[in-house]
Amino acid sequence: MPQNKHASLKDIAAKLGLSIATVSRALKGNPSISQATRDMVQQAAEEMNYSKNFIADSLRSGQLPLIGVIVPHAVTLFYSSVLDGIEHTAAKEGYAVISMNSHERYEEERANVSSMRRLHVAGIIASVTQETTDFSHFDSLAADGMPVVFVARDIPTKTHSCVTADSADAAYKATVHLIKQGCRRIAILCGPNSLKMVTDRKHGYIEALHDYRLPVRPEYVGYTDINAEGATLATERLLALPERPDAILALNDTLLFAAMKTIMRAGLRMPGDVALIGFSNVEYAEHVSPRLSTIEDQSHLMGETACQILIGHIRGNKKQVKKVIPTSLKVRESSCKDAKE
Amino acid sequence: MPQNKHASLKDIAAKLGLSIATVSRALKGNPSISQATRDMVQQAAEEMNYSKNFIADSLRSGQLPLIGVIVPHAVTLFYSSVLDGIEHTAAKEGYAVISMNSHERYEEERANVSSMRRLHVAGIIASVTQETTDFSHFDSLAADGMPVVFVARDIPTKTHSCVTADSADAAYKATVHLIKQGCRRIAILCGPNSLKMVTDRKHGYIEALHDYRLPVRPEYVGYTDINAEGATLATERLLALPERPDAILALNDTLLFAAMKTIMRAGLRMPGDVALIGFSNVEYAEHVSPRLSTIEDQSHLMGETACQILIGHIRGNKKQVKKVIPTSLKVRESSCKDAKE
């Protein structure tokens, strides 16, 4: 015999000699159905192991109870944690999560967005790639009535909701920390300016230098694509400057670890010759030697928050929400000039 | 005006004065439709930006083009990489991926399975929790005709397909490596025996001891739940033995890093007092001090392979497949007695 197809309303109706509509109403506790019938239907449904086929609903509503998530780099503790936060909240609200990885590539991101649209997901949470400078693929979703919330990496457009870290603030604090350690030639290792995350963090860095009357030197702003190779080259360029930086602030995990390796390989002492601090969610930062100072963001909470906002939009809330999640500075060995050396 | 609903076959038919059936056939190149009509329909479809609503199909087939994935611990490089491999293969074959995290809890796993079933996914890829000893929730999927493939952590039942690492082999090689370093009191840090992954790896460890005529001492087999707290306690117990082990083999990332911290905190030298090696996919293993020796598995490939097998089953292949993916031993400082100390 073929596979046990799930029991349907029709089956229950047939068994009980009722109409499909009555069964449907009884099952959702419609008060216009007599208590006796309701009980009878309830029991039959349980016996037959009935579960509602939500695809039928979806056909009518044109929307599946699914939330689409697009991240640029899924195989990281940061994004897997964001994803877990999203899943957590989504599950509580009756949504499942479909995730896709754009691998930091614009073309893949576009393809992901169109897959999501074809899938008729109820809404999308996205973190853009470092290549993305054109945002029309997202705009067209809005035109279609599919809500979008950006997480971690926002886009410049003003009309979307987003959840981000307190980037400028965190970079400011980290820079001040370095200044207080006696660093005067502080470099920053950046991703592309197309990411608002980057410009925000750079802004915090510059503000701190201004406030402490230190010059902002263009040669100390190292740009790179966000990958290990690029970051290694950019760090090497910084270290080769006539006036070598005495500190580096790295804008994310990838950049931070690449910078660390490059500094060590150059035979420089850390923090003696070059202090290092960076944005990171890698718990291993505290196990490497020297223990790395980091700015941690609350990735899980960012995911949960983004999902809550998105579900709000799905349910009809039109107001955009821009939420900032605090980070925390973890001072460890790599940025402490006065610490044990 | 309301949201731009997608154009449907009906819209195209109306515009062209054809029947819905004709449009449907024309769009899939049915040869019984005249070339002229086909061209006309094709063009209209493009103009109207038509895309097929697959929910309608799904209602009829009772199945969505979705693959469900259940992992015990999503926020790890191992599982996020497995997931990325699955997504990669799924996307190529026209499936999207729904992932859920059981957080190593049996009850969550059961809930995940029933969510997946409610969602009418086409098939499931799962890695069981360390608490799972009853597998009836998976068996009932099979009864429903929903294929399941296990990845990384298999279950004892013989009838399912699975993709696993060459656990016994890898543990054997790692143990032999330790023996060749002069270790004679080799301990193993295990998860629960309910995981086949654990018994397989333990088997390899025991075989190696046998082959080199070393005694298998029960007190050197440290059991723990797979989490940092449990692993720390288990390591402490091992280190407190009258005859302290001179080497530890840890069965996964979590256990490995917990063991490392515990050994260091006890003030013991590594590898001098205790050598350490473990299964891990954490690239940071090579940045900690001392650099950690590891057994790496090909997580991405495991995901791709599992997905290929699953899609085979979805398409009707009934033959079970058991695939073993090779690992590689990365010898670094933490397990080399003769290395620089």
Add this chain to the structure above:
DNA sequence: TTGAAAGCGCTAACAC
């Protein structure tokens, strides 16, 4: 070569 109609499972508007 094309059209009409049934049906996938469910809900809601409209009877009675």
Add this chain to the structure above:
DNA sequence: GTGTTAGCGCTTTCAA
């Protein structure tokens, strides 16, 4: 209180 019917978008007989 309960039944009937239409319809969500599509495929697929069956007719013409």
